Amino acid sequence: MAMDKPDSYLIAPDPARTGLTRVVVGTDHTGAETQISVVEERPLTIFLNAQEIVTAMTIGDYPEYLALGFLRNQGMLVDADVITGVDFDEELETVVVRTKVQTNHEEKLKKKTRTSGCAVGTVFGDMMEGLEGLVLPATPVRTSSLYALAAKINTTPSLYLEAGAIHGTVLCQDDQPLVYMEDVGRHNAVDKIAGWMLQTGTSAEDKILYTTGRLTSEMVIKTAMMGIPVLASRSGFTAWGVEIAQQVGLTLIGRMRGQRFMCLSGQERLIWDADPAKVKDEPRKSGRKGGKG
Known part of the structure; x- marks a missing residue:
């Protein structure tokens, strides 16, 4: 997994x-032949011990993190579970996550909720399960940090800039x-972050999660269940996403474009330590089409 960073x-x-x-190879609006790069997607089947859980469409990188994060965010892996192995078979396009003791997840498979993700996500069990009584840490957020993060992330070489039709999620401090x-689905990108955090033992209370996608109920729930107190995006909100964020004490920031953002x-919890007039602005309607949504 090494790469230039x-x-x-x-x-x-x-x-x-x-x-x-x-x-x-295609044809552009003038009738001329042209070549473009398009994102590949492929199936990945996730197993928990001997039980097949789900087949997700993904771009294929970091399959182990995706499997771990998906199972953790669905409540199928909890803190008490001891993970003994995470095995990826590229030929069979499967990841098997093994635990020391068999888990009780059958009830999760009986109830599925289809989410609003562009690649059609699936949430097992009660979407609100685990949120009752959850209160996230009241972590302060400097507006200078928000501007700095947006500038760095939006200029980082990525598939989002190269080919579009993809979502990005960034764990920040x-x-x-x-x-x-x-990944092709914003839920997959978030699950990869969750899997990385689980495998590396990374704490969440001082982190910010940035996404290129909409701030929906699913995104808010996943972020809250990961224990991350701040969620930010270039895109907009859904009403239920806002309601859940207010319920659990999540700082929710959207429409981050140039000088502008909406909390x-x-x-x-915002610390206003930056002058928006000194931040390079961008038109309200600007943005790349491929990765939005």
Whole structure:
């Protein structure tokens, strides 16, 4: 998994990595033949011990992190579970996560909720399960950090810039982006972050999660269940996402473009230490089409 990492990233996108994109010949609006890079997607079947859980469509990088994060975010792996192995078979396109003791997840399989993810995500069990009584740490957020993160992330070489049609999620600390994951579904990108945090034992209470996608209920729930107190995006909000963020004390920041952003939950935690007039602005309607949504 080694790669050249821009700036302070522990993991950064690698647009040149073999198998992530394919060159396709087409015709442009003038009738001329042209070549473009398009994102590859492939199935990945996740097993928990001997039980097949789900088949997800993914770009194929970091399958172990995706499997771990998916199972953790679905409540199928808990703190008490001892993970004894995470085995990826590239030929069979499967990941098997093994635990020391068999888990009780059958009830989770009986109830599925289809989410609003562009690649059609699936949430097992009660979407609100685990949120009752959850209160996230009241971590302060400097506006200077928000501007710095947006500038760094939006100029980082990525599949988002190379080919579009993809979502990015970045784990950050203060003004430093740490781990940048991409996938065809924003839920997959978040699960990769969760899997990395689980495997590395990374704490969540001082982190910010940045996403290129919409701030939906699913995104808010996943972020809250990961224990991350701040969620930010270039994109907009859904009403239920805002309501859940307010319920659990998640700082929710959207429409981050140039000088502008909108905070709909946790406003009292913002530290206004940057002058927006000194930040390079961008048109309200600007943005790349491929990775939005």
